[in-house]
Amino acid sequence: MLSNEEVTADGRSERGNFPVFRRPLTQWMMRITAYADRLIDDLDRLDWTESLKQMQRNWIGRSTGARIGFSVGDETVEVFTTRPDTLFGATYMVLAPEHPLVDALTADAWPDGTDPRWTGGAATPAEAVSAYQRQASRRSELDRQTEGRDKTGVWLGVTAVNPVNGRELPVFIADYVLTGYGTGAIMAVPGEDTRDWEFSEVFDLPVVRTVQPPADFDGGAYTGAGPMINSSNEEISLDGLDKATAIATITEWLIEHGHGEATTTYKLRDWLFSRQRYWGEPFPIVYDENGLPVAVPESMLPVLLPEVDDYSPKTFDDDDADSAPEPPLSRATEWTTVELDLGDGPKKYRRETNTMPNWAGSCWYYLRYLDPSDDEQMVDPELERYWLGPREDGDVGGVDLYVGGVEHAVLHLLYARFWHKVLHDLGYVSSEEPFRRLVNQGYISAFAYTDERGFYVPAAEVVEKDGRFFFEGNPVNREYGKIGKSLKNMVTPDEMIGAYGADTFRVYEMSTGPLEQSRPWETKAVVGSQRLLQRIWRVVIDEQTGAVRATDVEPDEDTLRVLHRTIAGVRDGVTTLRFNIAIARITELTNHLTSVYGAETPVPRSVAEPLVLLVAPLAPHIAEEMWARLGHDESSAWHPFPVADERWLVDDTVEVAVQVNGKVRAQVSVPADADTAALEAAARADERIAGYLDGATVRRVVAVPGRLVNFVLG
RNA sequence: GCGGGAGUGGUGUAACGGCAGCCACGCCAGACUUAGGAUCUGGUGCCUUCGGGCGUGGGGGUUCGAGUCCCCCCUCCCGCACCA
Numbered sequence: 027m028l029s030n031e032e033v034t035a036d037g038r039s040e041r042g043n044f045p046v047f048r049r050p051l052t053q054w055m056m057r058i059t060a061y062a063d064r065l066i067d068d069l070d071r072l073d074w075t076e077s078l079k080q081m082q083r084n085w086i087g088r089s090t091g092a093r094i095g096f097s098v099g100d101e102t103v104e105v106f107t108t109r110p111d112t113l114f115g116a117t118y119m120v121l122a123p124e125h126p127l128v129d130a131l132t133a134d135a136w137p138d139g140t141d142p143r144w145t146g147g148a149a150t151p152a153e154a155v156s157a158y159q160r161q162a163s164r165r166s167e168l169d170r171q172t173e174g175r176d177k178t179g180v181w182l183g184v185t186a187v188n189p190v191n192g193r194e195l196p197v198f199i200a201d202y203v204l205t206g207y208g209t210g211a212i213m214a215v216p217g218e219d220t221r222d223w224e225f226s227e228v229f230d231l232p233v234v235r236t237v238q239p240p241a242d243f244d245g246g247a248y249t250g251a252g253p254m255i256n257s258s259n260e261e262i263s264l265d266g267l268d269k270a271t272a273i274a275t276i277t278e279w280l281i282e283h284g285h286g287e288a289t290t291t292y293k294l295r296d297w298l299f300s301r302q303r304y305w306g307e308p309f310p311i312v313y314d315e316n317g318l319p320v321a322v323p324e325s326m327l328p329v330l331l332p333e334v335d336d337y338s339p340k341t342f343d344d345d346d347a348d349s350a351p352e353p354p355l356s357r358a359t360e361w362t363t364v365e366l367d368l369g370d371g372p373k374k375y376r377r378e379t380n381t382m383p384n385w386a387g388s389c390w391y392y393l394r395y396l397d398p399s400d401d402e403q404m405v406d407p408e409l410e411r412y413w414l415g416p417r418e419d420g421d422v423g424g425v426d427l428y429v430g431g432v433e434h435a436v437l438h439l440l441y442a443r444f445w446h447k448v449l450h451d452l453g454y455v456s457s458e459e460p461f462r463r464l465v466n467q468g469y470i471s472a473f474a475y476t477d478e479r480g481f482y483v484p485a486a487e488v489v490e491k492d493g494r495f496f497f498e499g500n501p502v503n504r505e506y507g508k509i510g511k512s513l514k515n516m517v518t519p520d521e522m523i524g525a526y527g528a529d530t531f532r533v534y535e536m537s538t539g540p541l542e543q544s545r546p547w548e549t550k551a552v553v554g555s556q557r558l559l560q561r562i563w564r565v566v567i568d569e570q571t572g573a574v575r576a577t578d579v580e581p582d583e584d585t586l587r588v589l590h591r592t593i594a595g596v597r598d599g600v601t602t603l604r605f606n607i608a609i610a611r612i613t614e615l616t617n618h619l620t621s622v623y624g625a626e627t628p629v630p631r632s633v634a635e636p637l638v639l640l641v642a643p644l645a646p647h648i649a650e651e652m653w654a655r656l657g658h659d660e661s662s663a664w665h666p667f668p669v670a671d672e673r674w675l676v677d678d679t680v681e682v683a684v685q686v687n688g689k690v691r692a693q694v695s696v697p698a699d700a701d702t703a704a705l706e707a708a709a710r711a712d713e714r715i716a717g718y719l720d721g722a723t724v725r726r727v728v729a730v731p732g733r734l735v736n737f738v739l740g
Numbered sequence: 741g742c743g744g745g746a747g748u749g750g751u752g753u754a755a756c757g758g759c760a761g762c763c764a765c766g767c768c769a770g771a772c773u774u775a776g777g778a779u780c781u782g783g784u785g786c787c788u789u790c791g792g793g794c795g796u797g798g799g800g801g802u803u804c805g806a807g808u809c810c811c812c813c814c815u816c817c818c819g820c821a822c823c824a
Contacts, residue, residue, distance in 0.1 A: 077744040077819075084743070084820055091824080107824060120824090177822085202822045212824045220741085221822050293823055435819080537764070538752055544817085545752065551765040553777085558764085564779090606753070610763035617763090620780085683759040688805050690759050728804050733758050738804045 027053065027351055029298045029383070031085075031437050040437075051351070054309060054380065056297035058444045062086050065294075065443055071422045073463040075542075078435050085436040087293025092277050094213065094286035096186040098131050098197055103186060106208030106291055109218060110280065111264060111272035114257040115236035116213040117226070119186045119197045120179065122205035123162040128155060131197060133183025143229055144181035144196070151183035155199060162201045177202055177225040188213075189285040190276070191259050200225065208291050216247060223247035237269075297441070299382060302353040304337040306381030312366065313376045320368060320375070329377075332361035355379035388438050389445040392425055392460060404454065414457040423457025429541075432466040439464070465603060468544035470535065474513035475502040485515035486549075506546065517547055529645035530556040536605035536644060558613055559648055562641060565619045566634050566652045574655050576634035583674075588618045589633050590674035596640045597670065605644065612640055631656070636668040684709040685736040686718045694735075702729035709735040 091108035148154035179200030216226035217235040239248040257264035280286035310322040446460040534555035592615040599608030642649035653662040725740035
């Protein structure tokens with residue numbers, strides 16, 4: 027049993043990639059749809075990436091439009107449309123094959139002269155309908171994709187009446203109308219809808235344009251903007267109006283005449299919350315002798331899982347679409363049958379045997395982290411306010427920074443927002459959102475290689491020669507993709523930690539690029555990070571003796587400048603989550619120290635200690651070891667992180683570029699605080715620049731202190 | 741099709757609108773070594789007549805100045821996809 031969000035585009039399970047079948051069952055659902063508007067609207071108040079917000083918006087799929095009733099015989103069929111303005115262009119109507127009114131509407135016989143394309147070759151409408159329904163139900167999501175989008179359908183043998191102009195509209199069923207969205211029925215407007223146009227081509231249905239296409243338009247359906255045409259009856263005319271005005275006008279008319287109403291629909295479905303697994307929170311629900319559910323009272327909570335011999339869920343063949351799912355708990359009969367006094371005396375009850383999905387825990391664990399040992403309440407409200415509460419009016423609150431993969435976009439990240447809002451509404455939390463700021467880390471991917479037959483070969487055994495790649499002497503093609511067994515490009519953290527250590531592994535992963543970016547793993551490049559850590563070690567510790575090399579000598583000014591620039595750079599890199607920048611700055615400092623203080627010269631302690639502290643968040647193990655050897659009893663984590671001294675961030679003199687017409691022609695050295703006049707004077711004094719300016723008209727001089735001088739010649 | 745993101749050396753990447761390529765991998769050379777897949781030093785965008793010229797996917801624009809801002813196009817990646 028899975029929720030919609032857990033089913034992939036190919037109709038398989040997100041975890042395990044098993045085939046998924048649809049079956050009607052009675053299950054517990056969460057009314058997430060009641061929160062659809064707030065889940066969309068509050069996205070604007072979150073510090074999340076635009077793409078992730080957009081994924082949630084699309085998944086919730088809010089559309090505003092109108093519900094319109096069409097009479098078909100004695101029945102009224104409601105359709106949903108986002109384009110009520112095109113109502114005059116409706117020329118037929120389509121119901122989903124599973125629409126509940128289909129049987130009631132279907133005519134007894136085809137009228138004389140029925141187009142053979144409309145009957146599906148059946149003798150009667152009822153036969154055509156049942157044959158088509160059977161065919162549609164067999165078509166899985168995957169089939170629909172692979173079979174393309176050729177429009178199919180059959181006529182019910184009846185017509186509906188367009189309320190706005192009395193036009194008779196033939197009523198079809200077709201699988202391009204989905205039963206789960208809107209009302210499961212549409213008014214078809216081939217003139218302004220691409221899918222309706224395609225259907226009208228197959229079934230030879232009339233087209234009435236109601237939006238004037240541009241003069242040079244020669245396509246089918248016109249979905250762009252333009253003035254309304256062909257849209258009037260005795261009471262109302264939309265002709266000449268723009269889309270927004272036309273929608274407002276016709277909607278008002280429909281309401282006035284009782285033909286419809288303005289409405290909003292969502293793609294989001296309610297959330298199926300029952301699973302047939304042992305390992306999950308049991309529902310605090312029992313069923314009485316009439317089979318009606320009763321909530322277990324708070325005094326009897328929590329309901330704990332029973333000890334069982336067999337935890338495994340019942341397994342089925344991959345192609346077994348008919349078996350009923352069977353929860354493992356249903357076999358624990360001594361647990362499922364209980365006698366409880368729920369207020370009206372002891373009675374026998376049967377426990378709910380489904381369990382909750384993993385999301386039940388991930389939806390609130392971050393709240394529990396605030397108050398993990400509290401056995402009275404989920405979280406102390408004061409602690410929640412302190413850590414997650416809103417900081418000013420309109421602030422949604424939530425966790426300061428949440429780092430996670432984008433694969434949770436419409437799963438965990440949507441579910442947790444929903445739960446959090448429910449908890450907020452119930453008064454348990456002051457924050458309106460669980461995660462104030464969200465950063466998606468990129469995937470680490472890797473190169474993979476295929477031989478000439480197209481089979482993947484073990485990436486670790488491929489060798490490069492002159493820019494080409496070989497496996498066992500044979501040339502192979504290089505591809506790029508997710509790390510995994512199927513591409514034979516697996517690299518496990520354990521292997522890397524075994525070969526290089528956990529610190530090197532961390533530093534390498536952080537140094538290859540920005541956190542948010544996906545980037546390739548390259549095992550041969552890991553040595554770079556290992557060399558860096560080894561160089562840092564040798565700066566602080568004598569490799570031969572293990573003694574500390576740092577002494578109380580004074581660093582030279584140059585070293586102080588590099589140190590403080592490094593501190594500023596690392597702070598910047600760490601706070602902006604660009605760890606690659608922090609590591610580059612640390613590398614610069616290390617390279618500087620290696621070249622200035624060779625193997626023999628003692629390194630100033632006042633430089634070595636900040637270096638170790640800067641390294642500590644990135645490579646904690648080696649940093650702690652160095653910190654201890656430097657004579658500290660406590661972890662470096664308790665020591666304040668270094669702060670850059672402004673004094674050493676500015677140079678006395680700076681090199682500025684001198685440009686002539688935007689091209690760099692010279693470098694001049696000037697005092698760091700030289701003003702524009704001094705800059706220009708220094709630039710003019712340069713021999714080369716003087717040569718360029720000689721005899722030329724200087725039209726303009728742009729001097730930016732500390733940066734450059736640009737002479738614009740006329 | 742719709743939505744989101746990205747194109748910079750051989751590679752991963754870096755650059756408040758101000759000297760394109762920090763740092764690293766790789767490669768080249770040298771030093772030290774019995775040895776090197778160790779360490780250290782130097783070099784490494786392309787072209788060059790050695791003056792310099794050209795370079796951030798392509799084309800235009802704004803600006804004294806554009807990888808960065810604006811417009812058009814191309815390519816790639818990700819998400820959704822018959823959602824009325």
